[in-house]
Amino acid sequence: MHTDSVLCLNGQGFHRMVYRQWGSAENDRVLVCVHGLARNSRDFDDIAKVLARDYRVICPDVVGRGTSDWLPAGAEYGIPQYLSDMTTLLARLNVDKVDWLGTSMGGIIGMCLAAMPNSPIHSLIINDVGSFIPSSALQRISGYLGDKRFASMQEVEQFMRTNYTALKNISDQQWAHLARHGVRELDDGQLAIHYDPAIATATAANAANDIDLSLFWQAVNCHQALIWGEESDILSADTVRQMQAQRPEMELLSLPGIGHAPSLMEDDQIHWVQDWLRRHQR
Structure with missing residues (x-):
């Protein structure tokens, strides 16, 4: 694994x-593998090791998370900023086409990018x-x-085990990995989750309304x-059915007994992703 960085533009600077x-x-x-709202790139370590046999795998810390910079006070955390940052990253990579694996927020970013012309x-x-996210989940x-x-x-x-129940089948070693790379040490010796607390404020401000991404999903042609x-x-099951109706060619991995969001750290999930990518390789 090699760590690098790229300079991105926000409304107040870089x-x-x-x-x-x-x-x-x-x-x-x-x-390109992009994590969820309050997570970071190290979530993909296990799957990246496997997929690196076939790919150059790129796992960013979305701005405000992990070891990336936080936005300046007053700047807005949201999809427009993330799309801008990912466009800068793609330009740095200097390739015409990429494949995209996104968990939750990372999936939304990928969907929005894939829906755009060219x-x-x-x-x-x-x-x-998916194409619809209920406010209750937000x-x-x-x-x-x-x-x-x-x-x-x-x-x-323990905090992670309590709140990330979809990861219930990962090993103790994997839990320790997530905890170790998911915190920052404060000046007083306490630990805090490795993201800008302003992300919580932005999320709460937008949690009262459902999110309808159906127009984006309809425009995805890859x-x-x-x-x-x-x-x-x-x-939800209804949203999955609607997405299938709009895109019958979409392949689905359905995981019973698992909530939001599957870990992508378990062997069966990793091998399914690997097989799907190999069948759709350029």
Whole structure:
């Protein structure tokens, strides 16, 4: 794994977005993996190690998360900023086409990019998010965000186990990995989740309304796959059926007993993604 960064533009200046690269830098087959709202690029370490056999795998820390810069006070965390940042990243990678794997927010970013004319997205795998997101799910997520403090790594891991129930089948070692890379140490020795608390404020401000992305989904013309945790409150069965009706060619991995969002750290999920990408390779 190699760590690099790219300078991106916001309304008040520039910020640096950090990304991890797996596999050969000479490989012109590029897979971009983008994490969820309050997560970071290290969520993809396990799957990136496997997919790096076929791809140059790029895993960014979206602005405000992980080791990337935070936006300046008053700047807005939202999809327009993320689309701008990802466009800058794609330009840095210097390739005409990429494949995209996005979890939750990362899936929304990929969907929006893939819906645009002349999009560089060749194939799109969306992990547990779809063309309609109910406000009730946004409010649930908003409830565990914020400037939370912890006294130990054990408290961090317990917080994650409590709130990320879809990851219930990963190993203790994987939980420890997520906790270790998911916090920052404060000056007083306490630990905080590795994101800008302003993200929680922005999420809460927008959680009162449903999000309808159906027009974007209808405009996606690349190869598509959807990973669905059947117990997800972000992605309902009705939304899955509507997406299938609009895009009958979309392939679906349905995971019973799993909520939002599947880990992509389990062998069966990793191998499904690997197989799908190989069948749709350029």
